[in-house]
Amino acid sequence: MKYILILLLFMAAPVQAQNRAVSVKSGDHRGFTRLVLTFPDPVDWALGRTGGGYGLRIAEPGLRYDLASVYRVITKERLRSIWVDPASGDLLLGVDCPCHAIPYELGPRTLVIDIKDGAPPQGSSFELSLGDGTTAAPFQPAPVPRPRQNTRREGGYDWLNPGGASTGRETPPEMAAIELDSDLRLEDFRSMLIDEVGRGATEGVVEMEQRLPPPDRATDPHPEPPEPTLPENARAAxxxxxxxxxxxxxxxxxxxxxxxxxxxxxDLDLGSWAGSSDAASELALARAAVLTEFDVPDPQRVTQAANTHMHFGFGAEARLLMVSFLPAGQADPLRVSLSYLIDGDSPPDNPFHNMQSCDSAAALWALLAAPGGEAQSFVNGAAVSRTFLSLPATMRAVLGPETAKRLLASGDGANAEVVRQSFERAVAPDDPTVKLLAADQALQTGDLAGAEAALPTAATGETAMGALFTLVESRFQRREAVEGKDILALEAFAFEHGNGPLRSRLDRALAHAKALSGDFAAAFAIAGEDAALDQDLWMVLGETGPESQLLEFAIGLDPDRRTALPLATRSMIAGRLMTAGLPNAAADWSQSGDLDTDLAARVALANGDPRMALRLLSARLPDADPDLLAASYVALGDFDTAAATYQTSGNTDAATQLQRWAGTWSPEESVSDIPPDATAGNSAGASSETLVSATSGGPAVAPNDTENEPWDTVADLLAPAVDQSVTPPLAASQARLTQSVATREAIAALLATAPMVDQP
Incomplete structure (x- = not known):
């Protein structure tokens, strides 16, 4: 048993050693070379300088570094060598370039060492010696071997002798070319430059000239360089x-x-996405080719099947194919949006933004994808009409009206007419949509009566709703009332449509119709927070609204809402309030300070502020309204200036009347104001009747009695009085009595000459 255990230990040793291997990966990047070391377990490490570069010391012994693939993807420009010190087990990095190493941990078992170009950061701890901890000197670049001098071609390039054969002429020593100490790439650059100059001469960019003969050394030992024919800062390319x-x-x-x-x-040529006009066979073939042998969808065939469906007008079906058989996010955004547009719907996203200027089918789809039908600029109308004509007839019947209206809105009436005629050929002759499109075209061109006359009378559904839109817009531009039955039809469509995509157009038409019929309360309620629609309603109220509703809505309006209205609307309402005798309310509408100067001055004058009126009018001098200017002076009591203002403007009657009020009237002015035929006597055609003077409301003047006129007596009384301070008291009193008697007599004479008006 003991021997078996020993045998198992020997067998497990290689496996354990293999598990202790360290993977070393490398990579070259711009400005640095990277080493990635992956350890089997988290380790403690230290990096420092050694005699030949850097050393990596790991606290855990027994690691084996896999260095076999280090130089497969990097050069030795920065990392000259890498090996393991057999004595200490440190991983040594040979570096002899002006570089520095920066290590960092990417994870608990991954260490990254970047060998970067340039000097190390100030105070870097990795520049300390790995042995004793002293600071090591920065690396110095290795000496670059000096290449041999290029002597294959002497002197400058001879354009007349490109082969380099000797001409037999010696180049002066002061004009000899300077030998360049550079690498061998100079010759390649020189050849490239010659080729480029030759190509430029062929294309006409460079003008070639023959080389001038060398100067004669006998007559001119030190030739001067020729004067440049171009400015010194001229750029040659x-x-x-x-x-x-x-x-x-x-x-x-x-x-x-x-x-x-x-x-x-x-990518968007929808008209060529089917081989024939047989929809059934084309769709069947396209759907049959979607799945491959093992029921795996082919993305290219899925896209082709979606194209075929869209060619025949099946947008929703094409979108379902792309969503069902293509991975998430791989469907073409242009095709997804196109599937909405061919069904007449608005896409949720608009990848066709700013494509209306393209010279392809993208211009048509960008025009139709614009949100809310807003007018676009830089529309390539020719590309739009060309693409529309290439569509199948069924699709032209669906997209024709909207395409033509949007072309008209962009200002391209010629291509809109092309689209309208093509649409008319694609539908039945009695289709009410044809008349509706003609009415919309007349409305866009300004023929309001013609637009209303061209509207279809037997339309239903969305065509009837479009006819109501055109009718209300025509009445709105002409400021004419809308009939009650049309308003009821609009209300029914609004209730049926709910919050659909046409809700904004329904609200606009219904609000305009209510305002034109005089129901401004309902119109403002429909407008709500729509600023543009609110401005339209205030404009209608100011132009045609009854005075009772004007006072109801204009007086006490929120200042922010009032200021948001256009200047023309505010001026119109302020003028109507002035006419209604409400200058205080008109002043509220002029607080922004941007009303017309004359209107603002009228408001200020009516509110008893003639000085403000004069300040406003002074900005327009000498073009200010003279009547308004004189009225301001009169309100201040300055009759002389007011009379002078009337006199300057040619209103002599008003000037004379003000002069009488001011006491500055003179008989000479009165006589000068009488027409010539009034003083020529009876022989000149004057009647024996009295003539009314030019002064407004003045007395009658006898044609032949100009010596003892009552006016002369009054003028004498207006002469400067004698200084009473030097007159004796009794004489002064007698003079006052005499003047009083004369004044009473003059007044009596004036009253006698004034005609008597019979009271009713």
């Missing part, structure tokens, strides 16, 4: 710059709006 070619490319790259490459045309 052999290869063309990026994006600039020598010859124009007949096939420019197909790019998206943001500059990315468009998908290949074959």
């Amino acid at each position: 052999i290869n063309a710059l990026p994006g600039i070619g020598i010859n124009s490319d007949a096939n420019p790259p197909d790019l998206m709006v943001k500059g990315d490459s468009c998908p290949k045309a074959a």
Whole structure:
């Protein structure tokens, strides 16, 4: 028994030694070489400097390092050698490059050593000697052997003698080429440069010139270099710059709006995804080829089967094939989204974003995949119409109206007409969708009456709902009321549709119809938090809403909601409030400070703040409204400036009236304001009747009695009074009495000349 036990121990020893092996893997990377050591158990280790590089010391003895595959994938540029010291069992790394080692643990049993280029970090503990712990000097690079000088070709390159044959002429010593001490790759670079210059000359980029003859040493022992014909900072390049070619490319790259490459045309060419028009046989063959011998789906055949289904308009079935037979995440996102679009649905994700500019079928699908039917820019209308014409007739009948409307929204009416005509040929002549598409096209071009006249009268289902959308939009743009039966039909469609994809369009049409019919309370309730729809309703309220509802909704509106409205809408409502005699409410709508200057000045003046009105109008001088400017001066009591403002604008009647109020009226101005034929006498055609003066509301003036007019008497009374301080008291009192009598007489004369108006 003892011998058997000893035998078993000897047999187990190799197995135990094999289990104590350390796997060493290596790899070269940019800037460092990596060693990965995997130990059988967690170990304590230490890395330090040795005489030839680094040493790795493991506290546990008996380990065997597997170094057989170290140099299979790395060079000896950094790790010159690696071996195990037979005396100490340390793993020694031979390093003679300007490198340093950084170890770290990747796990409890894995140690990684990176030999990196450059000097080690300051104070690195791995630069201490493994034996005594002293700091070792950094590694110095090994001397590089100096290559032999290249003497295969003397002097410069002779363009006229590319073979290198001697010309018999001696190169002057001061113009001799400098010998370069470099490696042998200089010759390869020189050959490459010659080839590139030759290619550039062939393509016309480089202009070649013959070499000038050498200077005559007898006449010019020290020739001067020729003057450069180009600026010193001129840049010479052999290869063309990026994006600039020598010859124009007949096939420019197909790019998206943001500059990315468009998908290949074959990946989305739905019209060519079936061999014939026999749908039954094509679909049967495609489905039969999905599974291989052991009922394993072939991804390529699954994709082909999905393509065949989509060619014949079966989008949901194609999507089910890809989901059922392809691994998760391997279905093409473009094809998955395409399966939604050919059924007339919106894809949950839009991988066609920014592809509307592609010159392939991607432009059509990107146009249809835009969320909410929003208008897009940079639409390649030619590619859209070309792809649409290549679709099967059944698919053109489904996608035609939406494609044409979106092309119209993008501003491409020509290609929209191409799509409309193709759609019209693909459906029955009496199909109401044809009339609906014609009405939508007229609406987009601005023919509102023609759009309403072209609407189908016997439409049902979604076609009837689309006709209501077009009708309400036409009435909204014309600000005409919508009939009650149409509003009831919209409410029925909204109830039936629920929260479907057309809910936003139904809400918009219903809110517009309610507002146009005068029910603004219901319209605002439908709009809810939709800011764009709320702005439409306020615009309709300001333009056509009754005054009672305007006051109900405009007065006391939340300031944030009021400020969010466009400037034109706020100005319109403020003007209507001014007309209604509510300047205080109008002032609330002008608090943003961005209303029209004249309107804001009117509001300020109506609220008793003429100074604010003048400040607002001063920004527009001299183009400010003169009537509003003069009214502001009148409100301040400055009649002279107000009269001057009227006089400048040509309103002499108002100016004369203000001059009377201010006491600055003069008879000369009165006479100058009378028309010439009023002073020419009876011989000039003047009647014997009195003439009304040019002053608004002024007295009558006799045509031949201009010497003793009552106005002259009044003008004399307005002359500057005599200084009373130098007049004796009795004389001053007598003068006041005389002036009082004259004033009473002048007033009586003026009253006598004013016409009497009979009271009703």
